[in-house]
Amino acid sequence: MADYILGSGDLYLLVSDTIPETETLETPENKIAHISGGASLTYENEFYEVIDDYNAVLGRILTKEDVTFKSGVLTWDLKVLDKICSGSKFTEGSDGSQPDTLKIGGQINGIKKVVVRFVHTMTDGKKLRATLIGNNSAGFELSFAKDKETIIDAEFKALSQEDGTLVTIEMEK
């Protein structure tokens, strides 16, 4: 029986162009520790309509589909930022004295594909999973305010997989 869904979930990000098994994807290393403001998955489409002079719709053709995933990242470091940013290069400091470095920009031909998985746990403990492969499509903004925590809005637009799938949604029975 269908039931209402309440609450947020966990976000996992992995730089990869294929979706791995759940055990490989849903690991502490891939999990964004804390997100804020929930998450949203948007499906949009465009149609071309064949309409005659009497305004009767004779046919409708699907011309475009878009899937976009959005969430707010509350706890982050440069590794997380590297996953969120399409054109970036992360270098880990070689020892304790060297800083970690993230270079953003100039990676126009090398934008990375990211596997995005959002896992919502329902009140009965069963999980709802949404998975897509995408690119960051809206950049990001880092704001440092004296009275507000820094939340990075992560937005990923889905890429078509081999069979044309943009996003897969699974619900445990």
Added chain:
Amino acid sequence: MILEIISALEQQTNIPVKPFGTDIIETCILYKYYLTSDNGAVKQYRLELTIISKTLKEAEEIKKHIDLVDTGDTPKITGYSITQNGGGVLQNLETNTVHTFLYYNVIGG
């Protein structure tokens, strides 16, 4: 809902957690809660805690151990979203105790 929160409070603070009031002078936490809204899918409760302590310093130490509030969207009590939105403090001169109030909004299904 309340049993999970009380259990968490007892584990975190290691002092007695009692409803409404106490008839002895002791370091403890008193609680009361009530439903404030319900739309059929989402219930919101008000949880009011009172820390009874001998000193303000002791109250501050107890407060440090209370960890109920969500971090971002991550709940501390599974299935419930808890935010703190009020509080206060007063001294009871009759019993020579400090009463520290903590108010929470609890959202759950």
